[in-house]
Amino acid sequence: MNWDWQIFWDSFPRLLDGLVIALQATVVGYLIALVLGLVFALLRRSRLVWVSAPVGLVVEFIRSTPLLVQLFFLFYVLPQFDVHLSTLMTGAIGLGVHYATYISEVYRAGIEGVPQGQWEAAKALNLPARRTWTSVILPQAIPRSAPALGNYVIAMFKDTPQLIVITLPEMLTTAQGIGSETFRYPEPITVAGILYLATALVMSWIARIFERRFGTVRAA
Amino acid sequence: MTEPSAAAAGSPGEKATTDDGFIVFDQISKRFGKNVVLDDLSFSVGSGERVTLIGPSGSGKTTILRMLMTLTKPDSGTIRVGEDYLYHEERNGELVKAGEQHVRKVRGRITMVFQQYNLFPNMRVLRNVTEAPVHVLGRSQDEAEERAKELLDMVGLGDKLRAYPSQLSGGQQQRVAIARALAMDPDILLLDEVTSALDPELAAEVLDVLRDIAKSSDITMLCVTHAMKFARDVSHRVLMFDQGKIIEAAPPAEIFDDPKQERTRTFLESVLDET
Amino acid sequence: MSAGLWNYMFEGLLVTLQLTIFGAILGLVFAFAAGLARLSGNKLLRGMGFAYTEAFRGLSALVVLFWLIFVLPTVFGVQLAPLFAGVLALSLNIGAYGAEVVRGAVRAVPQGQIEAAIALNFTPWQRMRKVILPQAVVAMIPSFSNNLIELLKATALVSVVFLSDLTFGAQLVRASTGNTAGTFGLLLVAYGLIALVFTTLMRLLERRAAASLGRTVPPGMIARIFRRTEASA
Numbered sequence: 100m101n102w103d104w105q106i107f108w109d110s111f112p113r114l115l116d117g118l119v120i121a122l123q124a125t126v127v128g129y130l131i132a133l134v135l136g137l138v139f140a141l142l143r144r145s146r147l148v149w150v151s152a153p154v155g156l157v158v159e160f161i162r163s164t165p166l167l168v169q170l171f172f173l174f175y176v177l178p179q180f181d182v183h184l185s186t187l188m189t190g191a192i193g194l195g196v197h198y199a200t201y202i203s204e205v206y207r208a209g210i211e212g213v214p215q216g217q218w219e220a221a222k223a224l225n226l227p228a229r230r231t232w233t234s235v236i237l238p239q240a241i242p243r244s245a246p247a248l249g250n251y252v253i254a255m256f257k258d259t260p261q262l263i264v265i266t267l268p269e270m271l272t273t274a275q276g277i278g279s280e281t282f283r284y285p286e287p288i289t290v291a292g293i294l295y296l297a298t299a300l301v302m303s304w305i306a307r308i309f310e311r312r313f314g315t316v317r318a319a
Numbered sequence: 320m321t322e323p324s325a326a327a328a329g330s331p332g333e334k335a336t337t338d339d340g341f342i343v344f345d346q347i348s349k350r351f352g353k354n355v356v357l358d359d360l361s362f363s364v365g366s367g368e369r370v371t372l373i374g375p376s377g378s379g380k381t382t383i384l385r386m387l388m389t390l391t392k393p394d395s396g397t398i399r400v401g402e403d404y405l406y407h408e409e410r411n412g413e414l415v416k417a418g419e420q421h422v423r424k425v426r427g428r429i430t431m432v433f434q435q436y437n438l439f440p441n442m443r444v445l446r447n448v449t450e451a452p453v454h455v456l457g458r459s460q461d462e463a464e465e466r467a468k469e470l471l472d473m474v475g476l477g478d479k480l481r482a483y484p485s486q487l488s489g490g491q492q493q494r495v496a497i498a499r500a501l502a503m504d505p506d507i508l509l510l511d512e513v514t515s516a517l518d519p520e521l522a523a524e525v526l527d528v529l530r531d532i533a534k535s536s537d538i539t540m541l542c543v544t545h546a547m548k549f550a551r552d553v554s555h556r557v558l559m560f561d562q563g564k565i566i567e568a569a570p571p572a573e574i575f576d577d578p579k580q581e582r583t584r585t586f587l588e589s590v591l592d593e594t
Numbered sequence: 595m596s597a598g599l600w601n602y603m604f605e606g607l608l609v610t611l612q613l614t615i616f617g618a619i620l621g622l623v624f625a626f627a628a629g630l631a632r633l634s635g636n637k638l639l640r641g642m643g644f645a646y647t648e649a650f651r652g653l654s655a656l657v658v659l660f661w662l663i664f665v666l667p668t669v670f671g672v673q674l675a676p677l678f679a680g681v682l683a684l685s686l687n688i689g690a691y692g693a694e695v696v697r698g699a700v701r702a703v704p705q706g707q708i709e710a711a712i713a714l715n716f717t718p719w720q721r722m723r724k725v726i727l728p729q730a731v732v733a734m735i736p737s738f739s740n741n742l743i744e745l746l747k748a749t750a751l752v753s754v755v756f757l758s759d760l761t762f763g764a765q766l767v768r769a770s771t772g773n774t775a776g777t778f779g780l781l782l783v784a785y786g787l788i789a790l791v792f793t794t795l796m797r798l799l800e801r802r803a804a805a806s807l808g809r810t811v812p813p814g815m816i817a818r819i820f821r822r823t824e825a826s827a
Contacts, residue, residue, distance in 0.1 A: 101668055101669050101671075102669055155818065159818060160782075160786050162743075163743050163746075163747070163785070163786055163789035163790070163793070164747065164782045164785040164786050164789065165746075165747040165748070165749075165750035165751075165761070165785055166747065167747075167750040167751060167753075167754070167761065168750055168761055168764075168778060168781055168782055168785065169782070171761075171778050172775075172778040172779070172782065175768075175774040175775075175778065176774055176775045176778065179774065179775060253652075257652065257653070257654050258654060259654075260654045260656045260657050261654070261656060261751070261754075263656075263754065264754060271656065271657060271660065274660075275660075278664070284664035284665070284668065285664060285665040285668045285669045288657075288660050288661055288664050288665055289661070289665055291657065291660075292653065292657050292658075292660075292661055295652070295653055295654065295657055296649060296652045296653055299651075299652030299653070300648065300652055303648075303652070388709070388712065388713055389712060390709050390712060390713075419718070423715055423717070426712075426715050427715050429713075430713050430714065430715070431709075431713040433706060433709065433710060433713075435706050437704075437706040437707060437709060437710035438710075439707065439710070439711075439724075439725055439728075439729075440729065440807045441725075441728040441729055441732075441806060441807055450714075450724060451714035451715065451716065454716070454720060454724070455714060455715045455716060455717075455720070483806070483807070485807065496710075499714070500713070503714060503715070509713075
């Protein structure tokens, strides 16, 4: 066994800084995904085929191609159009757009889960379409989607190591940095792995509690 | 073939007296949570006897069948089938919990037809009937197929061998399920509300098949049903269940025409009202 | 683009397909082993299955890959062939998700099917092999199809470390042609097309399997693009 405990312990502070950056990217990305996901879901329900079909194509395309390549694309291509963003924002947008395609499916299921009778009741009350959505359908659909939405926070956090390719100093990037400074890779990478796993487990534990307490609220 | 009780079934009023203790339930209790389903129940069934279990839902009838099929374990008490205990085996003169080997040996004499048919959707009709005879009884494929075709002819489905269960009506599926059960050459056939999921017309075709089987074989049958006319036609004895106990046991003519218990009378009236 | 550059892309495509296919095969092995272990009556097996699924669903394949490449050789003296390290990291990861699919599908087989198998006196192993798995596998295919696309996407991760897959090939092309937007755009389209081929193949498999149980099949990728509203049941 070739192992240096000194480097192992010394890696923690800097890697924790990386963890904070990873969490920041997750939070910002998640907010983007929540909003954009809803936009996707609503546009795909449009009665106009020239709206719903292209949006559908884009969503399916983004979802079935690698996040990593999408990150490259944003990182190298945006500056060509004179859009200059911090790496954190680029990463958050990459994560957010990618996961919006998943989250739109969650909303879709939530919307389809609202009983047909609710639509009919709204019609019987002669509510305008916008009002039907904002005060009848979405308030029922979104809580229904909540448990599944929680799982995507974890999935997104899990994908933050990919931000290494746009040089965002999250954990894996930091671990590699420590490695190239000390010529010792095993310890910082193991520490990073432990921190990823611990954070993901804590997140899924919180998600489970959340699901148990609020998951079935209003489902009846 | 010993069928001493056949006469009893044909002639109402005469008692089926030939209880040779083929199946014996001894002090069986079962509770689900707080709900007592069977309460210290003891009774026996003779070989070749056909017994119908009636009573309100939740009175424990189905639990009896499921225990015999080893689908529900009793909390206490013993069940004996022929020489063997179902959940216990004798070792050095003591009753101990039976191993899988022993359970399978005893269970080999019993089979069941379910309310929801439970055909295997991944197998065609013929294979549904041959699979267990080949892989459990060790029959040859040819032998099993020949017998399966006979049985499927008997239940009127000789032309559906290649169909998948999902392509059949409920009544047809249930008749396949009956053929599948008979293909195991059981000594004991359990019928658990086999027509409850069917429209009256489809139920009738299933009951006709069962009537024929009852007439032409000496299989011991335990039957839970709400089809009272059928119960009267085929059974030697009817057991009336209420709250986990047998409150009345008599030949069908007696129990249907002249019930001794008030509870039996009100139950029968309510069932007749339904239909 | 010169022929040499096309060669890089083509070789990259082969590596990507190899990673996906071998990763899927090994991933299936992990998925069934861990999924069935979690349903086992044996506490130790259940615990191992649980630990595996929880750990690898909590880790990015990229982190596992880093670990296999940077930690395993130095600390334990085990040097894996690059392609194998890639396949192993990807399959450990996808296998953990697959295990949940296996577990869910097996548990979703109606109780009545198991009871019928008991009534016909099948052994526990026969019940699993003849009754439960044939039905559960059909139910697994749609989820496996999604897992396969996730796996395909994850193959791009190996380019970060060392393997010259499709993404790596594109990097070379970009470096020498200077056409960044075009190269990455093309690369994304290439992945999208491979995904389409895989989904279509899985769809065919699903249709075949579902037909054997007399079930209908939900819409595929193309149908999903055009789907707007589905009447709720």
